[in-house]
Amino acid sequence: MSKTDQAYEALKRDILAGVLLPGEPLTVSALEARYGFGWTPLRDSLSRLEGENLVTSARNRGYRVSGASxxxxxxxxxxxxxxxxxxxxxxxxxxxxxxxxxxxxxxxxxxxxxxxxxxxxxxxxxxxxxxxxxxxxxxxxxxxxxxxxxxxxxxxxxxxxxxxxxxxxxxxxxxxxxxxxxxxxxxxxxxxxxxxxxxxxxxxxxxxxxxxxxxxxxxxxxxxxxxxxx
Structure with a gap:
């Protein structure tokens, strides 16, 4: 499994499990410190998760865990x-x-x-x-x-x-x-x-x-x- 796949699976697991809560910011620097993956695997993972509606992004605000309602x-x-x-x-x-x-x-x-x-x-x-x-x-x-x-x-x-x-x-x-x-x-x-x-x-x-x-x-x-x- 590639580093990108590992990062994707780790982030997805924690979003679905509620470890990462709705609306929580997902800065690459904080994710690097938390999960130990590099910039490229994390950015690619966030893009994949955005395609699954688990993550959202906005100009000048970066990525966040998708809201829940x-x-x-x-x-x-x-x-x-x-x-x-x-x-x-x-x-x-x-x-x-x-x-x-x-x-x-x-x-x-x-x-x-x-x-x-x-x-x-x-x-x-x-x-x-x-x-x-x-x-x-x-x-x-x-x-x-x-x-x-x-x-x-x-x-x-x-x-x-x-x-x-x-x-x-x-x-x-x-x-x-x-x-x-x-x-x-x-x-x-x-x-x-x-x-x-x-x-x-x-x-x-x-x-x-x-x-x-x-x-x-x-x-x-x-x-x-x-x-x-x-």
Whole structure:
């Protein structure tokens, strides 16, 4: 792996994990001191991350971590719903025995992960987060569209970045009341029972029910009103 790739992966990991917070300045000199990479790998990495909407740049202000807000989260979730619904339908139509086995194994792992709670230990949240994403990616893994799956993985990363800020208490997206409302949605839709319904509909090849449950799971209609972010 090149120095640029290493720098890119390190910065992306810390942005998605909330180590680098929304709006935080990303000066090359500070990043050199923090990560130990040179000027060229860091500049190239920041340009790549800007293309993924994880970093923004402005004349005379340099780079910053992209802001986080409910307006942004709603937009991301809407885009996710379009792509994930299509992939889910394709998986239900074309998924084979291996796909079914992968979904069942991912569901078992998710059932053993810690329950989602606000303020939970970061290690426990990371265990839940990894199992949760793996379940959703396995669920759409029967589709043969590599591009759509790649886009979906990027969207999942953006969703996780927003949600981690609330679950781990690293900041608020708008205000405490709206954050509490989002947390209530996350708790109700992250239970294993809800994922079991989604899995059963998919494995029963019931496209419409599976997609309806996915809509409910993402919970856009119940999300707090969009607010302007930083």
């Amino acid at each position: 409910y307006a942004e989260l709603q937009d991301i979730q809407n885009a996710r719903l379009v792509i994930e619904s299509q992939l889910l339908r394709e998986s239900i139509r074309t998924g084979d025995d291996e796909w079914q086995k992968d979904v069942l194994l991912a569901h078992r792992a998710l059932s053993r992960a810690p329950a989602l709670e606000q303020g939970m230990p970061e290690a426990a949240y990371e265990e839940f987060e990894a199992a949760h994403q793996d379940f959703h990616l396995r669920l759409v893994g029967g589709s043969h569209s590599r591009w759509l799956r790649r886009f979906l993985e990027q969207l999942h990363g953006q969703v996780r970045r927003h949600q981690r800020l609330i679950v781990l208490g690293k900041g608020v997206l708008s205000d405490a009341r709206a954050d509490a409302a989002l947390m209530a949605i996350l708790r109700s839709t992250s239970t294993i029972d809800h994922h079991t319904l989604l899995m059963d509909a998919a494995l029963d090849r019931d496209e419409d029910r599976a997609v309806a449950l996915l809509h409910e799971h993402i919970g856009i209609k119940s999300m707090p009103l969009a607010q302007d972010g930083p």
